[in-house]
Amino acid sequence: MTSIEGIILAIIEGITEYLPISSTGHMIIASSLMKIAGDDFTKLFTIVIQLGAILSVLVLYWKRFFQSLDFYFKLLVAFIPAVIFGLLLNDVIDELLESPLVVAVSLIIGGFILLKVDDWFKANEVYDENNPEAHTKISYLTALKIGFFQCLAMIPGTSRSGASIVGGMTQKLNRKTAAEFSFFLAVPTMFGATAKKLFDYYQAGFQLSSNQVHYLIMGNIIAFIVALLAIKSFIDYLSKKGFKIFGYYRIILGIGLLLIHYFLYPLTTI
Template sequence: MDIVQAIILAIIEGITEYLPVSSTGHMIIASSFMKIASDDFTKLFTIVIQLGAILSVVVLYWKRFFQSFDFYLKLFVAFLPAVFLGLLLNDIIDELLESPTTVAITLILGGIILLKVDDWFKKNEDVNPKNPTEHTEINYLTALKIGFFQCLAMIPGTSRSGASIVGGMTQGVNRKTAAEFSFFLAVPTMLGATAKKLYDYYKAGFVLSDNQINYLIIGNVIAFIVALIAIRSFIDYLSKKGFKIFGYYRIVLGIALLVIHFFIYKLTI
């Protein structure tokens, strides 16, 4: 990996982490085209720069993180399924991460769902004048269910944010609230994933060079700045327009990836 490749991947991470388009899928595609996907540092880099994206959520919603202890308990409950299933299915997940075909198919299937999700849960956006918070409250059971939906993102191409947002909407939560809870849930989830990846990296005997450390610092700064812009833009757009544009994008990208992989340039992970 060189500095240009690091910057490109960081920009992709910042843009896609909180959009329902799968940041992991985009990173796999980009690193495959740059022929660095199989490099151990690349795999570490794509996980660790999520810390920058995490910080953007904390900065934008810092008041919420000091709101109440109940807030943290709900995040903890929602985080538990990812801990359990992540450890249980670790080897299977690693195999899926090496399949561009899996990414493409999952992008398409997820896109089809996003085309329909606004219609399926249209009633969630209706405000009851007698109880205006009816579709905005997330209790512990809802948080746990959202956590299980988030686990679908262990399949590359699914989208962690997309799965958890749709999971919230299945429980009667409106789009904006579901999206924001998905952002908050990203904090413990990404911290856990980053810590595990760093542990595995050092356990395998790898040592970071000065250049690699610099790449990680630059990557996190870029991911942070880009994610700040992406989150604000996404929330505004989602509240007004819904998911359809993301569904079309996923389907087009998935089909294009299959065509490229099988007929033009065989992607290798």
Template structure:
């Protein structure tokens, strides 16, 4: 890895972390094309720079993180499934992260789902005069169910934000509320994933050198700046127009990767 690689991956992370198009999938594909995907530090880098993207949520929504203890308890409830299934399926997840082909397939499948999501949950966007808060209230059971949906993103290419947003919409939340809760849930989830990855990295006997520390600093700063822009743009767009454009994007990208894999050059981690 070099500085250019670090910046490119960080830009991808910042743009894709909070969009329903899979940041992990994009970084697996990008690092594969750069010929650095098989490197242990690259795998660590793609997880740790999520911290930068997390900070963008804390900056944009800092008032929400001081509203009540109830807010934190609900985040904790939503976070528990990721801890349980993450530890239980750790080896399986690591194997899936080695497969760009899995990413391509899940991009396509997820794309078709996003094409229909707006129609499935159209009623969530309707203002109910009898209960105007009906589509913005998050209960503990709703938080837990969103957390379970988030676990689907352990399959690379699925999209953590996409899975958790749709999970919220199945509980009658409107798009904006579901998306914002997905952003908040990213904070403990990404902190946990980063801590686990760093622990595993050092347990394996690796030590970060000065160049690698520099790449991590650059990556987090770039991811933070880009994510600030991406979050604001996404919320505005999603509230007004929905998911279809992201569905088309996923399908086009996934099909393109499958065509490349089978007819031009096999997609592998190198």
């Protein structure tokens, strides 16, 4: 990996982390086109720099993030499924991270879901004067169910934010509440994923060079700054417009990737 390639991946991460279009999927596509996706450090890099983007949540929502112990316990409950499935499926996940075709299919399937999700959960956006917290209240059971939905994002191209936001909407949360809880949940999830990936990297006998450490620091800083600019715009747009534009984007991108792979340029990681 060169510094330019690292900067490109970090910018992509910052833009896509909070959009329901899969940041990991986009980085797999980009690294495949740059022919660096099969490299062990690249796979480490694409996981670790997500932490930088996620930390922008702490800056933008710091008052709400440090609101109560009850809130932390709910985040912990929602985080538990990712810990369990992440440990059980670690090797499978690593293999999927090398497959742009898995990303393409996941983008298309997720795109069709996003085209319909606003209609499916339209009632969630209706304000009830008699029960004003009806679509903003998160119970422990709701948090756990959202955590299971988040696990779907272990399939590259699914989108962690998209899966957990839709998961929240299935529990009658409105789009804004579901999105914000998804962002908060990303903090322990990405801390855990980063720690696990670094541990596995060293366990496999790899060592980080000074250049690679520099790339990781640079990537996290860039992803953090870009994500700061992206997250507020997404929340505002999502609250007013919904998911359809992201559904169309996913479908077009997924079909485009399949056409490129089979007719123009094989998207391999070798």
